[in-house]
Amino acid sequence: MATQSLEPPLEAHAADAGDGESPTLRVSLKELPDAMDTAVYVLEKFPLLVDPSGQATRFLKYQRGSMLMAANPADMAPDSLRRHLVGALKHGSLLIINLDSLVSMELEQFFTPESFPREVFSRQELFTPEVLGRLLRPGEGDPEINEFIVNDHFKLVVLCRATTPPPATAKEMCVIHVQLPTEAQQGGDGAELAKALGVAKEKKRNSVELVEAAFDNEMETVVGCLDKNYDIESEDGHAHTALSEASCQGHKNIVGLLLERGADPNKCNDENRSPLYRAAYNGHIETLQLLLESGGDPRLRSKQGETAYDVAKNAEVQDFLAQWDLSKTDQLVEERRKVIEAKWQERITTHVEREQFALMTIHSELLDAARKGDVSALEKQLEQLVDEALETGDRPRASADIRDEKGSTLLAIAAQFDHLELVTMLVSRSKALKQQALGTAAASASSIQQQAAARIAMLARVWKVSVNSRDCRGWTPVAIAVFHEAKRSLRVLLDNGADPNLKNQYNKNAYYFAKDDLDAANSIVKSRAEVRL
Structure with missing residues (x-):
């Protein structure tokens, strides 16, 4: 990092x-x-x-x-x-x-x-x-x-x-x-x-998850990572890309997808072994054909000086490689160069569009996790966003305070469904991280300590939520919790500073939806005289 x-x-x-x-x-x-x-x-x-x-x-x-x-x-x-x-x-x-x-x-x-x-x-x-x-x-x-x-x-x-x-x-x-x-x-x-x-230099966000998913033939995860604009040339610790791993395993559908999305068929790992080399070594002829037809070069040599032909698993693979017309490879490599050059000219528009789509995908996943009360999924996603922001030096692509199309935050959604664990985490994590950030910033001396302090500060920023945020109709999380009979979440919100006096655009607050003779923390509305829109 x-x-x-x-x-x-x-x-x-x-x-x-x-x-x-x-x-x-x-x-x-x-x-x-x-x-x-x-x-x-x-x-x-x-x-x-x-x-x-x-x-x-x-x-x-x-x-x-x-x-x-x-x-x-x-x-x-x-x-x-x-x-x-x-x-x-x-x-x-x-x-x-x-x-x-x-x-x-x-x-x-x-x-x-x-x-x-x-x-x-x-x-x-x-x-x-x-x-x-x-x-x-x-x-x-x-x-x-x-x-x-x-x-x-x-x-x-x-x-x-x-x-x-x-x-x-x-x-x-x-x-x-x-x-x-x-x-x-x-x-x-x-x-x-x-x-x-976001177009001065396209941010290269590395995703080991993408590489591992390609190895495991997990198409849905691969597509999800690409849709979130993670670098298609992401690498693991040995410089294996997703295409290299899928080629090694013979996962031709994933290989086809990655090549279609623009993966480099000649990008080598730390031993200078290309995807074509690894596919030949394991005898995956259909994968070999895809790579060759996309410009994979069988002449590339590993650090040991071996080509794909030299390490081919069997005679059938060697015959297949021997019959390949190398002039076609040169033609395909040149065509690929021209395509990349043309795409470079369109980079501003396409990159902005890709970033917008990626943001929509990330926001959708976070909102879905909040609706389901999936604490681990939401936590993993936000941690990943923090790490990529620190790596790229860019601002995080989302935070715990994002909103859906009606203006509801993750906290409001979690409160609506009375996901107690998620509500508790959202209101408490930010406070704890803020205090931790203050402590680590004061104590930071070495570069390692400074990096740790920067990460905690970024975590505090990403996890920051407002317990009194309003949606586009003026509803606060505490009013939503009362309306939807979310007693457990209601207690947590009130204990963490939620204001039940704040009114929505209909001039009604949380008390309006609660029974008059009960404390707001213990009461819930029984009628639905007004439906939330």
Whole structure:
């Protein structure tokens, strides 16, 4: 594992907001996605980005959403604002209002109750049926209010190129100053933007699990690892790749899949033995044919100077190799080089798409583990995400505080199904790791201690949860636990600081769903007068 310098947490860049002042964050472009999530889900304010350099503006153009120019009357017309707002709410995308360098323009200049209401500043107010009902136009193709579900990934973002943001708008939002890196940090024009997009250099995430699954002929695990964007050339301790292991065992279906996905048929292990060499040694002719037809080179020699022909298991394998036309190998190798070159030209688009799909897969697996109460699966996945983040120097691809399409966190889902062990782990693990991180950081002296401290700090970050997080309808884990009669989980939540007084968008809290004559920790609702949506 590479030595990892411990970056200061996002909060270290934050300026404390005084009474009546908006919270302020100062971040690099690489930290911007985390900062925007912090603004929305922790500080509960939409972000206003102060972006004098224009880096954040370029970055956001690659993100899923719409950018409206405040100086363009057509963009800011009431009907345009309403359509883009409804679309962003429905699809969970960004609605970006770009003020550019207009220093005197405030967002409130564009407010109208029926098209772009003042409530856009507040998630809780914007997501109420009363406000949404004014925005929807069923006659123009919008769904009815009782059929419309807000996607919790929605974010309103205001962009400002001026160094001082418009004061009235800034007061209602979380101001995020996007700072330029130093010359040394930039490493060339556009490097920071490319890093934030994840395409400056594709992250190579090694997965020994992928290699072992290929050896064991576990197709489902192999596909799962590839879908999560683990490096197809992942290696074990002897530089065996998944293709090398599958070839050695003669698992032709996995060999075919790996070759189709772009695995290198000529990548050798630490003894310089190619997949073709290992397949020949064990006599797997069908696997040999797949490798040869994909550009596997039978002329490659091991450290002992042997070719695949030299170590072939029997005469049949030797005859098969002897009859192969080597000019065809040269042609296939050249074709492969051209394909790789073409893919390199498309790398930005394809890598971003692969990363997005991988994130969806990882999030789906974590959410599924929470629904099932599978503690070991969730724990293993989060530990794996921590290790890969430390190895690549990138931010973790998911955490214990991710949300489903309705805005429910893993803690809320676990509480709903009364998975006591999982609820307990989620609320306690973060606290314990935070305390441990403080202790190890203070005691760190040697490089080994520093690496251990960095890992514990990363674990604390990934396991961090909020017991009072709200879903897109304002439901907290404690209210969900009461509603679903999850008595055991309810006790744990209350013991760990969950606030039963917090109200949802229907102005009801956990006490509303509990019997009046019982303590909330022991009471559960018996009627279902209001169904959770």
